[in-house]
Amino acid sequence: MSGKGETRASDVLQRMRDDILNCQLQPGLKLRFELLRERYGVSFSTLREALARLSAERLVLSEGQRGFLVAPLSVAELEDLTASRVLVEREGLRRSMERGDDSWEAGILASFHRMDRLQSRLGAGCETDAEWAALHGKFHLALVSACASPTLLEMRETLFLRAYRYRRLASDLRPGWQPAETGHRAIMEQALDRSPEALDLLERHFSEATAHLLDHAGDLFATDAAAHA
Amino acid sequence: MSGKGETRASDVLQRMRDDILNCQLQPGLKLRFELLRERYGVSFSTLREALARLSAERLVLSEGQRGFLVAPLSVAELEDLTASRVLVEREGLRRSMERGDDSWEAGILASFHRMDRLQSRLGAGCETDAEWAALHGKFHLALVSACASPTLLEMRETLFLRAYRYRRLASDLRPGWQPAETGHRAIMEQALDRSPEALDLLERHFSEATAHLLDHAGDLFATDAAAHA
DNA sequence: CGGCATCAGAATTTCGCAAATCCGTCTCCT
């Protein structure tokens, strides 16, 4: 049926991850096996494997012997996540600016161009678009892709994914908002110049977006853990 | 049988992790299900879940549809791991020194004392002792435990575990070796003084240990991937 | 009347088997 070398569990994993990321499966939702079996058309064991991996990515939480639930959103997690991302992405960019070659620069230019063009085409509310989000992810990956550290890249990937729901929430609540002086173009230009400024720009890019979301929706999700549909 | 709130899969996970960490399951070993089923006394599905989680911790690698294997040791991974640990542990200690309270200081003093006493009792080759290793882990955890970032602590834990096999290898090859001026006591004293020196001491603690291992066993494990019993 | 043990109902976890897939080897064709 599907491609070769690709197991059914990994297919379900991907679909389920997308559903969680796009809040098709609401944060805090209790994940009953019967429901999931019906939704994805696979059996218990296959689900269990996907859930186990999702739980390792901290996109779902597993409560001992009481099943799984979609990871809730919280102010505390957002702040923790942002601080951790700043640490990891700064280092990734720093090393990339040290080691990056022509191919690194080309990757940044290419991914920025594609993101920028689609942004012009879509207009103000482009952040809510799924394709734009994918290109946005590619751009940020391109920035740090020359850091030559699989471990760092993997941590970055996980954190970037975990932050996706918060980004989405921010654009839903206030479409069209973009950090003023810490936009993607500025980051790119400084990064290509190998200027240390790029690091601070990138940091502000994250922290300003977080501050913006907290200002406009800080009390939207519970302080601790709210889990009710 | 076993404790409550503890699932069978998590029990197998823990036992299997210990076996991998202590090289009872050799690096690079192909993990056949039949073998594991016999060794741990559980069924395929249960094993699969444990393997999936171990694979998320990068202690085992999963090859598409070709099963699992114990993560091999390599110079590249050791260097990558060390650099990542330096980044994460430095930040954890930095934040802990900012926020740490009396309880944080007490935790450091207590865990150091226990480690130090056992070290005196065991003598030179204490690093090869399992209990000492546990206390050593507790001490390093105590140093960063006040950073108030679950994400950072989780990343740290994973990296610390992944580095365990290299630490063990180092003490097997050259028992009794300890970093000269970057020992645990010095780190503790500077940390309790909230001196920025502590960060550099901690960094050197890691990088010197790595350099030491590479000097004495750099060519022991293959450059890329060696997988034969 | 309140607190604790008990008892069903429901959900999760575990199991062993069946199907799909892959690896090694042998044979056949060029």
Added chain:
DNA sequence: AGGAGACGGATTTGCGAAATTCTGATGCCG
């Protein structure tokens, strides 16, 4: 003789039912 294709054995992946555990609600005792 060299290379491609196919067969057999072994291994992994997927499935649904059985066993274990948890939830929450009822009834009894203090």
